[in-house]
Amino acid sequence: MRISELSAQTGVPVPTIKYYLREGLLPEGERSAPTQAAYGEAHVQRLRVIRALITAGVSIAETRRVLEALDDPPADAHRLLGTAHAAITPPVDESLDLTAAQEAVAGLGWKPGMCDDAVLHDVARALQGLENAGFDLANGALPVYLKSMRDVADVEIAGVPTESVEAALRYVVLGSVLVEPLLLALRRVAQQVASAERFGGADAQ
Amino acid sequence: MRISELSAQTGVPVPTIKYYLREGLLPEGERSAPTQAAYGEAHVQRLRVIRALITAGVSIAETRRVLEALDDPPADAHRLLGTAHAAITPPVDESLDLTAAQEAVAGLGWKPGMCDDAVLHDVARALQGLENAGFDLANGALPVYLKSMRDVADVEIAGVPTESVEAALRYVVLGSVLVEPLLLALRRVAQQVASAERFGGADAQ
Structure with a gap:
């Protein structure tokens, strides 16, 4: 299909598609004439993934690294x-x-060597951010955070598809990035529900 | 204190402090001379909060809105x-x-009217992002997400200090924003631990 059809099918404007091509996020189409290229179903799928990542707040540079990981799985x-x-980690x-x-x-349940340095540094950075702001976690909050995130990870890792490395990597990369906004949004709704139950006036119940 | 001392005490470079002053994040000091202003302990506290928010990935515009909320609590x-x-919500x-x-x-436990439209739209946006990418949640994942986030919210809301509205708002605003990177980082470590347990080779155990 031509770039205009690729745009129509994905809802991504042609100038945006051209930007992704220039940034190397989307592979070039097959040249069908000196000024024309043909795009296929793989481009449609790839564009959907790019849009999902960028809408979820992932930067262009991180999106490029995620796509490289999808293209060249270990x-x-x-x-x-x-x-x-x-x-996706600094x-x-x-x-x-x-x-x-x-x-x-x-x-x-972590023991030395069980995870990459990058994610451990991410935890240290987050704890440092709380300390820098002079913010103390609520009493008993950390054990609940640990148990909740372990429960979340257990159900997620149990669901990793094993029929192919490609399927597993796609699940792991997209699941890591795209579920984050869902968890954070659910936490905010849950906070307002819990707050309504604790402090709520007539309008909240 | 002078701006150079404010910088020394907080570790924030003078040009960055001037940028925050221009952006209206930090209130002007008290004029002590035509080209000199005096800063106090309130500026030190405010600078710590600004740095913590920006380090946590909050934008300048969102930081301004968070600070306005801290200055003018309901x-x-x-x-x-x-x-x-x-x-902090789009x-x-x-x-x-x-x-x-x-x-x-x-x-x-949500019922209509229990939360703001903005956070409900946030959930809808996150679900739409998953759908746009053609990503299906793992079997049984959503109930675990819901239970985990409700457990997290319960311990957080139980900890809201009630001695003053200012203390409550500071806890709620900073707790919402600064705990997010911690939860996400803990999820990533937990995923790697769970993955090591399911798939791990000799180097992971």
């Missing part, structure tokens, strides 16, 4: 998650103190 | 969360279909 199933997370910050993070994630 | 405790969430998108979102959040 052979070892256990390495899939590391690849997926590396694509670089390791050597100056961070990991002690508090390691203590915290021990509550997830 | 009188009604139940309205605090709505104010906090409105500051505007309502009238074109979104809320049916699936309302069905989902019923599992949190």
